[in-house]
Amino acid sequence: MNMNYNFSDRVTTIRPSAIREILKLSNDPSIIAFSAGNPSPESFPYEDIDRYTGEILAQDPVVALQYGITEGYEPLRDVLKQRCMDVYHSYNETYDDLIVTTGAQQVFDLFTKTVCNEGDTVIAEGPAFVAALTAFKSYGANVTQVDIRRDGIDLNELEDTIKNAVTPRFIYCIPNFQNPTGLTMSLEVRKGILELAKKYDILVVEDNAYGDIRFKGEHLPTIKSMDNEGRVIYTGSMSKLLSPGLRVGFTSAAAEIIGKIVVTKQINDVHTPVLNQMICHRFLTESDVKEHIRKINAIYLRKSDLMLDALDMNADGVFSYTRPEGGLFIWCTLPDSIDMLDFCKRSIEHGVAVVPGNAFYSDDTAKRQGFRINFSSPSDENILEGVRVITSVAKSM
Amino acid sequence: MNMNYNFSDRVTTIRPSAIREILKLSNDPSIIAFSAGNPSPESFPYEDIDRYTGEILAQDPVVALQYGITEGYEPLRDVLKQRCMDVYHSYNETYDDLIVTTGAQQVFDLFTKTVCNEGDTVIAEGPAFVAALTAFKSYGANVTQVDIRRDGIDLNELEDTIKNAVTPRFIYCIPNFQNPTGLTMSLEVRKGILELAKKYDILVVEDNAYGDIRFKGEHLPTIKSMDNEGRVIYTGSMSKLLSPGLRVGFTSAAAEIIGKIVVTKQINDVHTPVLNQMICHRFLTESDVKEHIRKINAIYLRKSDLMLDALDMNADGVFSYTRPEGGLFIWCTLPDSIDMLDFCKRSIEHGVAVVPGNAFYSDDTAKRQGFRINFSSPSDENILEGVRVITSVAKSM
Numbered sequence A, B: 001m002n003m004n005y006n007f008s009d010r011v012t013t014i015r016p017s018a019i020r021e022i023l024k025l026s027n028d029p030s031i032i033a034f035s036a037g038n039p040s041p042e043s044f045p046y047e048d049i050d051r052y053t054g055e056i057l058a059q060d061p062v063v064a065l066q067y068g069i070t071e072g073y074e075p076l077r078d079v080l081k082q083r084c085m086d087v088y089h090s091y092n093e094t095y096d097d098l099i100v101t102t103g104a105q106q107v108f109d110l111f112t113k114t115v116c117n118e119g120d121t122v123i124a125e126g127p128a129f130v131a132a133l134t135a136f137k138s139y140g141a142n143v144t145q146v147d148i149r150r151d152g153i154d155l156n157e158l159e160d161t162i163k164n165a166v167t168p169r170f171i172y173c174i175p176n177f178q179n180p181t182g183l184t185m186s187l188e189v190r191k192g193i194l195e196l197a198k199k200y201d202i203l204v205v206e207d208n209a210y211g212d213i214r215f216k217g218e219h220l221p222t223i224k225s226m227d228n229e230g231r232v233i234y235t236g237s238m239s240k241l242l243s244p245g246l247r248v249g250f251t252s253a254a255a256e257i258i259g260k261i262v263v264t265k266q267i268n269d270v271h272t273p274v275l276n277q278m279i280c281h282r283f284l285t286e287s288d289v290k291e292h293i294r295k296i297n298a299i300y301l302r303k304s305d306l307m308l309d310a311l312d313m314n315a316d317g318v319f320s321y322t323r324p325e326g327g328l329f330i331w332c333t334l335p336d337s338i339d340m341l342d343f344c345k346r347s348i349e350h351g352v353a354v355v356p357g358n359a360f361y362s363d364d365t366a367k368r369q370g371f372r373i374n375f376s377s378p379s380d381e382n383i384l385e386g387v388r389v390i391t392s393v394a395k396s397m
Helices: A018-025 A046-059 A061-065 A074-088 A105-115 A130-137 A155-164 A187-199 A255-266 A274-286 A289-314 A340-349 A380-395 B018-025 B046-059 B061-065 B074-088 B105-115 B130-137 B155-164 B187-199 B255-266 B274-286 B289-314 B340-349 B380-395
Strands: A096-101 A121-126 A142-149 A168-173 A203-207 A232-237 A249-254 A329-333 A370-374 B096-101 B121-126 B142-149 B168-173 B203-207 B232-237 B249-254 B329-333 B370-374
Touching (some): A061 A274, A130 A142, A130 A168, A142 A155, A249 A255, B046 B061, B046 B274, B074 B096, B074 B232, B096 B255, B105 B130, B121 B155, B130 B168, B155 B187, B289 B329
Parallel strands (some): A121 A142, B121 B168, B168 B203, B203 B232
């Protein structure tokens, strides 16, 4: 073998996600993986999934195993539309459509392909979900981030950013229990984002991957629910509600946008696996979804409290941390006196993997003080031990 | 709603696949769908899939339902590598790697994203599998097609095309039972393509989606098996062997190329659903795969013979057709005196959907005489009735 390969300009800007690489490392059972973004395996309704699958393969095997249509399994689309209308008011019957995707991640890829030319700007929160940012950049979009505060991004800073951006195309945000900060965007900021999007005629991609996982506080309306002109693209996922391994997500948006996403999905993976869509359909129609959500949230409330209590007991002010009302993550901020990357390196040497904060920025070379920890995936024992390790590592620095 | 959306330049060139649109139409049970590309539902091993799924969810549910790694489920990757080595000599242990994808279609998308800049040229057979061509074009590649003959493309014409192309990047071909023609590329042409690729330092994407479905004639070596320098990217699929609805495909190529595809897949759908990969793994390790292939091929031989016999009985030279040694398709060519698109329109009015030949060309506006029919999907009764209809429609014109 003596080949020299030429790769496209586009992929020279994509590097392996730090999170994915750490996820691989965290398969090492001796490492406590605060770095993961996995739902708790306790949350999967194993028996139900087993029963649904058996029923599907007994009653409707040809549909489950044959090619399906790109838009998705019709009965699942119908129930997802209904659920969007009932729970999040994120589907407008008069002009929206909905497509099932192979996880919500696929939406970021296909939507960016559909709306961004090279050199267009996407505006995101800072820090933000890194795999979305990388998808935007992989189509030549420039990503500009606006610092996130306790209640969400600062609206004045957002307006300045939009004004200074080259062909801004959309604002990407996770209003509920943001990844990586765990913060919830206030109603005022939600309204403000939509107003600015309207003022400057750009779109909003509202990622509600964690919406169902609210274990404290009161539900806030989605940005999509306040949109009456088809400006918001709403994405949801079955990953946290049912199972991430099944890879079923969806997006609801104006029919014209969904139509374009269908065309890009046709040539991407033809359709999302049908059996998986049918399992999700049965789960949403045959199980007590509200009761299931109550059970999951009881798990996550307990685990987040366990981690927060351990931090309260051990941190002694050596770093600060958020107190999420939902989702899977807590964001910690080190004082300027501690080098964050050095801290992450020492933590993993002591057996605990955390995600360095710079991984959540388009420009990952700038100095950052934050890091992300996850409470949904580790065992209770590992939560206690992991917190003991990271706080003592920070104190030693 | 009063929005005007701006879409990217890139998607203005993508239109909905004619095949997918016809596939939707062919869901109308009153239409005989010679237009489909579906494997025969008789070929799915329902009971085995049901048993494997039950075993997986009983024995290994956390792995099946949790996030997996982008490269694919390790035990499946191992068995696919072994199968590539044993059956098609399409995996080189010294320098290749293999990634599991969400159907083989995903490879065309991710690979093009990885190697093509806008304006680069991809060379394909003419006619060719349209969803691959559309994937190439969606990244701004120009697609140039070389007419396919009985034994495959003409090598002189291929060389001229390469010489005249702007930055040619790769040759895309289906050597076994090509979609849409059903033709098999001769050993001489396979060797010639690899030699020309070497001479002009371009890559070859060898799509072997139908390789297992040989029901006549003798096995020919893959192009990948003759490559000793990492020039060929080999794609395979579980769609025809097991089930297309599960969406499991793979590609084997030089580790450096696979590494880049992993990075683009991370931000596309994170990973292929794990349960589906585990079903494929059980099928490949626990079932008698050779016996299963014998059973499938007996079905396809019978169905293709049924269709060919009906054509032999009814066509009376009104159009010509190929006699495939495998795969799912027969390609028919109308005389110049009959307008092909008009013929397709009249056929569907008489209850039989066929795929107009222009759908398999990058330039679908040129006048073409071919159309594609499928024998794997319709019932025996519908094969006979459908052939009666299309031959009598052609005779009436």
